[in-house]
Amino acid sequence: MTAPSTPSAAGWRDWLLTAEPRSRGQARLGRAYVTWRRFSENRLAVTGLLIILVLVLVAAFAAFLAPHSATVGDLAGARLKPPGTPGFLLGTDDLGRDILSRLIYGSRITLAVVALVAVIAAPVGLLIGTVAGFAGGYIDAALMRVTDIFLAFPKLILALAFVAALGPGIENAVIAIALTSWPPYARLARAETLGVRNSDYIAAVRLMGASPARIVVRHIMPMCLSSLIVRVTLDMAGIILTAAGLGFLGLGAQPPLPEWGAMIASGRRFILDQWWVATMPGIAILIVSLGFNLLGDGLRDALDPREAGR
Amino acid sequence: MSLSDARRSLAFRRARGVLADIGRFAVMLATTYLGLIAVTFFIGRVVPVDPVLAIVGDRAPMAVVERIREEMGFNLPLWQQFLIYLRQALTGDFGISVLTTHPVMEDIIRVFPATLELATVGTLIGAGLGVPLGVLAAVRRGSIADQVVRIVGLIGYSVPIFWLGLLSLLLFYAKLKWVAYPGRLDVAYEYTFTPITGLYLVDAAWTGQWDVLWDAFRHIILPGALLGYFSLAYISRMTRSFMLNELGQEYIVAARAKGLSERRIIWVHALRNAAVPLTTVVALSYAGLLEGSVLTETVFSWPGIGLYITNSLQNADMNAVLGGTIVIGTVFIAINLLSDLLYRMLDPRTHAK
Numbered sequence: 252m253t254a255p256s257t258p259s260a261a262g263w264r265d266w267l268l269t270a271e272p273r274s275r276g277q278a279r280l281g282r283a284y285v286t287w288r289r290f291s292e293n294r295l296a297v298t299g300l301l302i303i304l305v306l307v308l309v310a311a312f313a314a315f316l317a318p319h320s321a322t323v324g325d326l327a328g329a330r331l332k333p334p335g336t337p338g339f340l341l342g343t344d345d346l347g348r349d350i351l352s353r354l355i356y357g358s359r360i361t362l363a364v365v366a367l368v369a370v371i372a373a374p375v376g377l378l379i380g381t382v383a384g385f386a387g388g389y390i391d392a393a394l395m396r397v398t399d400i401f402l403a404f405p406k407l408i409l410a411l412a413f414v415a416a417l418g419p420g421i422e423n424a425v426i427a428i429a430l431t432s433w434p435p436y437a438r439l440a441r442a443e444t445l446g447v448r449n450s451d452y453i454a455a456v457r458l459m460g461a462s463p464a465r466i467v468v469r470h471i472m473p474m475c476l477s478s479l480i481v482r483v484t485l486d487m488a489g490i491i492l493t494a495a496g497l498g499f500l501g502l503g504a505q506p507p508l509p510e511w512g513a514m515i516a517s518g519r520r521f522i523l524d525q526w527w528v529a530t531m532p533g534i535a536i537l538i539v540s541l542g543f544n545l546l547g548d549g550l551r552d553a554l555d556p557r558e559a560g561r
Numbered sequence: 562m563s564l565s566d567a568r569r570s571l572a573f574r575r576a577r578g579v580l581a582d583i584g585r586f587a588v589m590l591a592t593t594y595l596g597l598i599a600v601t602f603f604i605g606r607v608v609p610v611d612p613v614l615a616i617v618g619d620r621a622p623m624a625v626v627e628r629i630r631e632e633m634g635f636n637l638p639l640w641q642q643f644l645i646y647l648r649q650a651l652t653g654d655f656g657i658s659v660l661t662t663h664p665v666m667e668d669i670i671r672v673f674p675a676t677l678e679l680a681t682v683g684t685l686i687g688a689g690l691g692v693p694l695g696v697l698a699a700v701r702r703g704s705i706a707d708q709v710v711r712i713v714g715l716i717g718y719s720v721p722i723f724w725l726g727l728l729s730l731l732l733f734y735a736k737l738k739w740v741a742y743p744g745r746l747d748v749a750y751e752y753t754f755t756p757i758t759g760l761y762l763v764d765a766a767w768t769g770q771w772d773v774l775w776d777a778f779r780h781i782i783l784p785g786a787l788l789g790y791f792s793l794a795y796i797s798r799m800t801r802s803f804m805l806n807e808l809g810q811e812y813i814v815a816a817r818a819k820g821l822s823e824r825r826i827i828w829v830h831a832l833r834n835a836a837v838p839l840t841t842v843v844a845l846s847y848a849g850l851l852e853g854s855v856l857t858e859t860v861f862s863w864p865g866i867g868l869y870i871t872n873s874l875q876n877a878d879m880n881a882v883l884g885g886t887i888v889i890g891t892v893f894i895a896i897n898l899l900s901d902l903l904y905r906m907l908d909p910r911t912h913a914k
Contacts, residue, residue: 396592396596397596399589399593400592400593400596400597400600401596401600403593403596403597403890403893403894403897404597404600404890404893405848405849405851405852405889405890405893406852407852407853407855407856408852408855408870408885408886408889408890409600409886409890411855411870411871411874411882411886412601412604412882412883412886413604415604415874415877415879415882416604416605416879488718488719492719492721492722495721496721496722496723496855496856499721499723499856499859500856500859500871500874501875502874512721515721515723515724515727519727522727522730522731523731523735526731529724529727529728530724530728532724533720533721533724533725533727533728536720536721536724537716537719537720537721537724540718540719540720540721541715541716541719543719544715544718544719545715548715
């Protein structure tokens with residue numbers, strides 16, 4: 252059967268699910284379709300995906316969505332207003348700033364932290380893990396020793412110590428979290444590499460004269476990607492919590508940045524009478540990290556059916 | 562070869578295997594610990610532009626800066642500084658805390674029992690509830706109970722613990738008045754009670770001061786429950802996964818065919834096999850709680866090592882921060898390796914080589 256000339260929905264499905272794909276593109280699309288079907292059956296996973304999509308949209312259109320400024324408040328007329336006050340849906344803080352607007356702008360910081368940590372830590376872990384696994388011998392032993400040393404560190408404490416030395420600030424928080432996040436990725440990539448390094452297709456590429464660098468980059472790294480993506484997604488909740496924790500201790504984002512953890516810290520003083528100042532940002536953190544956890548769980552189940560439901 | 566000979570040689574092989582393991586672990590421990598000290602050295606001496614200025618401030622006269630630089634050995638080459646630092650760290654000498662003016666090690670010994678007590682209570686709660694919940698979820702896979710355990714666990718993974726701490730204080734202390742205010746003891750007991758081990762629950766029970774015991778309990782229960790929830794999320798999830806693994810094995814089918822009761826199959830046959838990897842999980846979550854208590858201690862004014870580190874951080878007391886980091890790192894490494902060792906000793910399959 253060739254690709255149908257007048258594609259109906261059923262025709263497309265057959266084309267995607269065929270056992271004998273005519274091209275690489277068709278095979279890849281077919282795989283993606285099967286994965287997506289498995290993923291979309293999982294209601295919790297789709298919920299997680301929706302949460303993350305909403306987060307991205309809110310961060311992108313913060314300027315249009317936020318009713319007020321995130322940093323300048325109405326000190327005279329709107330200090331510590333409870334939720335539901337007209338114009339201030341989630342109330343205001345001690346400087347008369349609208350909490351909803353601060354949460355909306357804060358989503359940009361959260362997203363930026365998560366993305367930056369992932370962009371720094373994942374490639375580092377991937378490179379170290381694949382090189383160690385493929386090279387073997389002394390290189391493997393040395394690289395894994397270093398990985399184990401970092402893995403043996405308590406994450407938050409190490410991040411604290413780094414931020415203490417570098418000075419507080421959102422950039423340093425990102426660096427500190429990235430420095431403590433890469434070892435599990437290296438372990439994972441190494442394990443995947445050991446699984447494929449002796450397979451026939453690697454031997455075939457080697458016979459064709461591919462250099463070790465090319466084998467690692469073009470033929471081993473792609474095999475590690477799916478499990479790495481799952482792991483990174485699952486870790487994102489932890490990254491958000493660590494960043495919020497650093498912010499709460501006053502070591503992450505500095506005022507007047509609307510970082511959610513720092514907002515909780517500033518609301519701590521009024522928790523007895525104005526509970527909403529500290530409560531609202533916490534709910535935001537909970538929802539977003541729950542979203543990442545659900546998404547990561549769903550991705551793992553969809554990409555790795557062996558582990559499904561575990 | 563007679564049976565007893567075979568048994569003896571097996572025991573011998575096993576003992577030799579354990580010894581080899583211990584040897585390997587000793588090497589791992591040494592290199593990991595060296596790495597820990599190297600990284601803290603890097604953080605304390607190399608990352609700050611000038612560690613002397615970090616101590617005396619940038620308004621000190623030049624002569625003072627130079628004198629302190631020489632006193633502290635910062636004019637030496639970096640590798641010599643590292644050797645000195647290494648020797649000090651190995652002997653437990655982390656210098657003087659600027660904030661408390663005591664040696665850092667003395668401070669840490671004083672505050673560490675508080676953290677230990679809190680983490681222990683947390684682990685007891687987490688394992689005591691997490692294991693049964695995980696077993697329940699695995700046995701009734703796909704049921705409502707399974708879903709509930711899963712959601713409870715997911716929220717535990719996703720909630721910022723300091724925020725949950727604040728809210729629970731608001732509810733249980735300020736509104737309901739069920740628990741005591743932040744701290745370890747009421748002020749009334751603070752000066753009359755002399756701790757022996759530093760674990761207040763143990764000390765109070767040991768000396769028979771039941772009113773103190775009750776007061777200490779009212780202080781520890783809320784932060785302990787929070788940490789317990791945190792570890793429950795992890796433990797129940799892993800228990801479920803291990804149990805599903807065991808329940809799919811053939812020996813379970815054999816046990817069913819023999820006509821054993823379902824209760825016995827689950828709690829005796831399957832759980833005992835799942836218990837081997839579970840010990841590792843519980844140990845790891847214990848180590849995690851020792852670390853994770855930093856934020857909890859801050860919220861609950863719990864005078865443990867976490868609060869000590871954050872207080873020192875806010876006062877730029879680098880000696881105390883690095884000393885605390887090394888001590889927590891040491892405990893963390895030790896628990897990790899011990900749990901690994903325990904796993905090998907409990908699981909006979911790892912001896913077959």
